[in-house]
Amino acid sequence: MPELSDNQFDIIIAGGGFAGSITALILNNLNFKVCLIEKGRHPRFAIGESSTPVADLLLREIASKYNLPWLRDFSRYGTWQASHPKVVCGLKRGFSFFKHYPGQNFATDANHTNELLVAASVNDRQSDTNWLRADFDAFLVDQVKEAGISYVDLAEIFSAEWNDKWKIGVKRPDEEISIQARFIIDATGSGALSGRLFGTESSAEGFLTNSFAVFSHFDNVPRWTGKLCRDGISTGDFPYDPDHSALHQVLDEGWMWMLRFNDRRTSLGFVLDLCKSDYAGLSAEQIWKDTLKRYPGLGEILSDISLSAVPGKMIRSERLQRRLDKCYGAGWAALPHTVGFVDPLFSSGIAHTLSGIEKLVNIIQANWNDNHSLYAGLKEYENAVFEELKLIDMLVAGCYKTMDCFGLFNAWSMLYFAATIAHEQNLMKKEVHGYFLCADNHDVREMVQTSYQELLETINDRMASEEGIRRFTENIKTRIEPFNTANLLDPSLKNMYRHTAAIL
16 A cells, blocks of 8 residues: 555545546546545455446547546457456447246247347457456556555545545554545445435435346356357347347346356346335345246256356345435535446446546536535536436336337337437537436437337337337337437348447
């Protein structure tokens, strides 16, 4: 641990994950005196591993704007492998969805009725990545140390007093430290610290999505494409190998993620809808076993896998949805994942966090010496994060409502891809970023809200017939047209999309 030369700082950042480390590196290059405090010690297990084109664009922008040229290498699979092959990651060519039905082996047809593959890159070199967070987070902390930024690990903030600046009490195994700073950024990824220090309250109230997860890392997981081949299901017209993607196994009551890394490890997790089944009192192991038994296609390939040494156990989350009642206060602000979370379905977490880092850093840099404008900026930041969470929630909730009818699921999911394309276009044009996924764009919000109401009516009127699905799909296709540069919902493509990144 670098020694603290003194205990006076401009900004304390709580939480040494990728978000806290990148924020510390940016602020340090902007000549702020920063201290990064981490409760644990790296390397440590974490999920939130799937990157996206938006995240990659933001990484490249941060690398250029804040003089962190080495960070750019992590924005594409090819440059990551060339520059840092020992930092484990996985190849992610896009989003893959395979629909399973209870008690049945997976089956589909020549039109890919139960499949959806959405490519986000044209080749492996330009591809996104799955981050092995233990490796990547530890690497970033090493960069923090090399930059001479004060870093304290195995450290818990146990007291905080505010009087125009913070006096923070930090407890380590063998000492207590007193640190002073003008501002605190909460990058812990949980509402617990801000609740203790700033009196915030975290709640799931108001969310449309209602899910929880059972997950871990596993070794030597068989390839999904191997099973397809054994079952005589053709993959010849797939735009990429779905094992090299964010692989979603869609169930009636939720879905499973499969994120493969370059070593023997694979991240697996069920995310299940609490509205559709009662899981009270069931252990993570029992839920895992029961769900695999219910879906024999998955049970077959996952029957003999073993837990990785880290974390070495199954983990069951509480309800995933949470939101703080405020994002900032006197002398503090929280990054988006600390403020709230919806669900990992569309891998929005990394990109949303990077977007929030840029917003918050810009506000601090521009208004550091003017409290009035600083807090006006933080108020707008809070409104942005809340609106972004609301949009993500509606996009994800619509998917859960359609998981037992893949035709509706397919159509509904295109709203997310359309919003993503719109956001990518803004980033690539170097326009003012606005809100994540264009949550401040009236047309995008109207598109999603109108479609959600129609979806509820379709489901409530028991219209999920072929005609109902066709009508709903046509309406979605019409609504996404202003953003649809990837020919989404073109029937001739048969649910196989070869490249959906934004085109200028």
